[in-house]
Amino acid sequence: MSELGIENKNQKLIVISQSCDIAHHSIEDEPEVEIIICSEIESLNAMMTNSQNPRVLNLEAIKLDPNSGATPLYLELKAKNKRSISKDKFIDQLPDETIKLDDHNSRILCQWLASRYNRLALPSEFNERMRTMRNFKKLLKKTNNFISALYISVEPNREIESHETYTVNLLALTNVNSSETPEAVKKLINQMATHMEENNIDTNTIIRSEKETSVATIKALKKYNFDHFSFRDTKNPTPPEV
Template sequence: MPQAAPEWTRDTPWRQGHALSSEAAAAFGLEHHSHPGDTLVIVISHDCDLANDNLEVEPEVEVIVGRAIPKPDGNFAWGKTPKTLHLEVACDGAQAFVELQARRKVALPKAELAAFAPREDFALEPTGLAVLRSWLGSRYNRAAFPDAFNRRLEATGFAKRLAKILAAHGELISFVYFDLAGGDQQELPDGMPYELTIVLVYQPGDEPLDTADAVDDVADKVSEAAEEKLSGQSGQPAELVNFKSCFAVSEQDIPVSRARLLMHWRLEHVTLKADDDDLAPVQF
């Protein structure tokens, strides 16, 4: 007598952040478009949606077809860009990294995924899961800077210089905030520069003093680049963007009231190490 196919129930073992086995990925025909041998498929549906066993209301599980990578690019760590994420995970108890791209989402039928179990050798720690959730939402909830500011920043070349700095040190930085001194919603006329302060937010980690020193060094490099690219001649204010300062602050020390006044700047348009197929459109 043939065995009945497994059914999707509220007791499903699947949770957000779980990974599909190679057998499950092959059964659904999922593989990375350019690195099929490194395919790693991550479940991104919310736990509440996964627990819903009414398949007429919630029939599918959403996943992202990603890939294992040898090391992260700092520009894509901590969800700095909504299009690509480099995330630390654990495989067989060892540190590993995965690259996820927002446009590589696929919906799988729960009725078919019920036949498979999550990978037991794969784990996503709470911090990594929080980053994943924040990154998933950032595509639809991110700051829009004034067009005039975007054009001016692009004209100075500072955005690309900042991306290069963070590419080497970006694992330290969880957020990059821009404060435009009240000009965040204003299209300023020619001759009236934006006043720019840059805030680098970081996680203190297990060695907070060492981390603080390292991030202060990054802030110094950002300041040097900003002064070179943005500052006016002979001490006069810049005509496009007038750089005020760059400083670092721990996630534990920045108050919510302060964070709400800042605008999260993401490196959406400067994917320095991406393949041509993965390049994002030029925009802020």
């Protein structure tokens, strides 16, 4: 598999081309297959799940074993490890039938790939105000099994002076399996709201399940990514693109 970019046994290759493109009859129109190289990891990083970070994604796959049955397999994907390979190199490869992605994680993968191009760009001044929030990673980690995504709108969506005020609508979308709002989610949202208010950001927060949320509501907001929380250097407020 070295010709496909696999360098060690802990690395896997996920095909991210749509199946119709792979099977397309014209090699001239579809000469290549898109793949991404990923690595096995010991556990999931909550900051890297649910397509929250556009550069790195942690996924839970399923490892099938004839003796032990199905067990979780944790994978880390990096946007910089996407590749396009010739179908000539790909055509003789067979899939690993012992590793699967369920529908939920397949959707997350698709959302993460798309977020590279359609994610929200927030003003640097707003990001700077949020950058100093304490315990954000710890709080987010505790909500990992409950929150599908955080959605946000920021007005005005531009740079303002430090004494001026942003107005934010923040929606915490809980997954369909949560029958009631877990305390960890309430604590995260309450502390985010408190931090915002302390930093001259007027805040309206809502916690709602996927079943209760309309498409129109989602369209009115943008998914809130957390990559800016990883960069603490005030001389470089905008994280570099990979």
